[in-house]
Amino acid sequence: MRIHDVVMGPLILLTGLGLCLWASFLPHPGNVAFGPGLFPTLTGSGLAISGSIIGLSGWLKRRGQPLFHKPEWMSHRNIALNFWLIPLLIVGYLLCVDTLGFLLTATIVLFSMMVANAVAWSRALPTAIVTAASINVLFASLLHVPLPWGPLTNVSGWLIW
Amino acid sequence: MLSDVMSQLTDGYLLLVIFCSAVYGLVIGAIPGLTALMASALLVPFVIFMQPLPAVAAIITASAMAIFAGDIPGALLRMPGTPASAAYANEANDMVRRGKGAAALGAGLIASSLGGLVSAVILSLAAPSLAKIALVFSSVEYFWLGVLGLSCATFVAGGSLFKGLASLFLGLSLATVGMDPISGIPRFSLGSPNLLGGFGLIPVLIGLFAISELLRNAANPPHADALPKTTGSILIPSLSNLWRHRLGTLRGSAIGTMTGALPGAGSDIAAWISYAIARRGSRAGRRDDDHGATERIMSASSANNASLGGAYIPATVFGIPGDAITAIVISVMFIKGINPGPTLFLNKPEVIYTIFGIFFIANLLLIPLGILCIRGFGYILRLPRAYVSPVVLLFCILGAFSVENTLFAVGLIAVFGLLGYVMESNDIPLAPAILGLILGPMIEETFMTTILKSQGDLGIFFDRQIGAVLGVVTILAWVLALGAQAWPALARRNHRNPYSK
Known part of the structure; x- marks a missing residue:
């Protein structure tokens, strides 16, 4: 089941953004400077950046390829x-x-x-x-x-x- | 200490476990489509119920055997049993077609065994010295080591760098599910008690590697040609080949150990590098006859098994696995209370040297059992897939259940199996995700501890000498990897636009 990078990239980007958003709602303990949402925000941002680049490079190399390739x-x-x-x-x-x-x-x-x-x-x-x-x-x-x-x-x- | 090690190594139960897992590893590795990684992952549910040393011995032995066994279908059918055998499958298959099957497989067998033994010697000598250095490491150094390991694993995963990074960040994100290591606040657990402890490593491993492989095999059933015969003596010509190609074999062993010790560079990369060096860099390896082919097979095959021993250097000294097989070994060590790291060399040296000894025994045992496996390969190949696949599926289900003791884990293998299949079909490598899941908690804990200690001042990551060196090396690795990715695109652009300068 091959999905074109033009679709795969945004999917990864949305997963990363969703993770960052969810992490921002995590409760912040008052006694420490950095809460439980910091690390997931970093990994979510990494996912979002990778997804954007995959999507962008897929867009540049598109040349009429199908968005979904049904395997044989x-x-x-x-x-x-x-x-x-x-x-x-x-x-x-x-x-x-x-x-x-x-x-x-x-x-x-x-x-x-x-x-x-x-x-x-x-x-x-x-x-x-x-x-x-x-x-x-x-x-x-x-x-x-x-x-x-x-x-x-x-x-x-x-x-x- | 030596007597403790010897008494543990001669324990009848341990030797029986080594023997049984050797046979298991050879059979699984010799079946095309079933890899050394799958052999190791499927063994985990069984070893959970064993004593710590036999448990670790079973995984180490099975993986060493399966790596070699992948050569057999590679040579006889041109279908490498494991990715590590792909480098020289064509050479070995050509020799089989010329009626030199016994010589080709025997050369690979003896070189694999020697490669493993050389790497075991280097492992035993280098690991204790490195452990002494590691004793002065703080959270900063462990953070950088973890990041460096993950980065290298991603950079060498093959294919698109950004797909490797997406896989890595997915693994790191999955590792954040469950209780926060600093505050204990639950994260992303959806109120389910099953997710409070995070995703179980074994169900995720079984799903990503074993179930996705079953799905791939179901989608593309492998076809085997008629089986060629391997007649003639295997051992005697192999020993004379070993003497004739001793330099190539030793060079392959050294390359394999060094490559294996680098995080992320597994046995397949070691075999390709050694094959390329033998092909271009040695007089014997440049020849296009059987003599040249044997040199190349022995160089690559010795690197193949030596890389396993090399991979145990960062795994045992720093607790940082370099590839997915050592990740499984590390997980089993943690589960069984043998926490890998420099303190293990101080507190329980007899345990770590026994583990090194097990690697020696496994590589010695490879010769007689490997010969039997080459002779009996026809029988292994005749094990009908229609019967083998359902049993493997049932073992996957029971493996996940027995480790986690919850049906939730069984559901996880289906989800991660499909995810693994989709990822591989779209050239997204699986190894960075699993290494991210394993190293994620360690990286998060060391990162948060350090940053809380410094009140948010990032300069602390470069304050200590070793930490600063590791940090600079990590950043350089990223610059080089991103540069290597960007350079061809820039070169193409300049080529298309001659006025750009």
Whole structure:
């Protein structure tokens, strides 16, 4: 996803200006000369200056280039699905793991991604179950990470040592 | 102290961790598309649960192995496994096509190992002396060192200087989220308790490097050609090559260590510099036959691994990482209570020398395991991506969760993964952002402490001798970098307008 510098520069400039503005509203403790907003104002100014120069140099070198360049993979449905599936599965994990528990959610994540990568579902399902269970044992039993169990809480003892 | 170091280095658990992380590093580094940086980032969630020394050992070993392993797909498939192997991938691939695969890979392996060992010796000798100097440093010197490190990292990041600076300021701005280090007032936390402590480093690292790499691989699936064979002995010809190309290898090791010690100049830059010097500056390296190619491969490959040892000099002495891999090592050291800096050499010298010893062992272990990896590369490459990518994604999710113990961190990896993908697609380098995030709190704290001490008088930054020297060097670096950026544009303008003079 290529964005022309004419657009990217102002975006960075606005981020920097926004940061400076936000920093100016931070409360100032009375007993010290410089408050918590000083350093963010400096970094925000740096962002704003860099953004202006990127935008300006993009403007000087424009020569009719498109402002947004759609990458080739976006035109291929399967590749686009594989790409967007990654953030979607992370968000899905975030929303479901407390309700479904780690084992079920991880199995769904692994299964969905394998099927999207053209693995036959009859092979993807057992692989996903075995991999999720192994990872569950590794993190819950060996590394003592508190993973949720959801509806499988009653059988959690089988996989926790 | 020597007996303490030896007893720690011969601990069975530590050696097992070194062995396992060596195998892990070789496998990840040998898979095209998975870098040494990703290998190190993915290891963090596991090492968090280990004792301090094995934790640091795991990251150091895995990164050293992965840097070498990147040579294997570079030579056999012309697809460098890590950016550091790109300098000589063509040379090595040409040798493979001429049926000299074992010689090409063996030369790279033995040179990598020697480069690592030479840099470990220089590291062990130079670091303690530098630590003595660093003991007299005040907040002014640390401020300038931090700024110098960040500046150099940005100037050598490649591409547009201003895009590198935008990435740096983004990282520094992200570092200001959370409580102000001086007054304790929350900043930009949106009232969320998850942001009071700032952005967790590990979720941001996993997002920017591992998730964005998964996204890139999903968008551009790599295609592998038929795998050429590497038959014949690897070790014996490599040892005779080492003797024939000893000068090139030692020169590469020295260049690599020096380049690695400069903040921001990583193994890829070291390999390119050493390759260029071997190509133009040595009689053997100028030849266009196998002999010349071996000289160039050995010079660049030794620089490649030596730069890792060099990078540990500023990291252990000043606590200032030079690149993203040492940034991860530093983070793990901080998390495990081994605070890098000059006092570490005074208070716990046995710990720091054990860490140097681990680097020695890792580079020695590289030879036998590297030979096995070259022989078994076909099996590694046959690991189907359709199965590997989902497991890597699950490890990323669990890695972020297990370090921060909150689902908020899992959300962060998705956000920073997409941000990393967009940044890289638009030629905005990622390393300055991550170094800004790591060094931001130190730079802010030293800057605020100094300026509060002087009641706003900026002259304090040049009052002390070492501080003034570091300040002038930093300002000179900025002038040179901006001059180098502006010069071609001015030259073009003058060329277009002959009457301008």
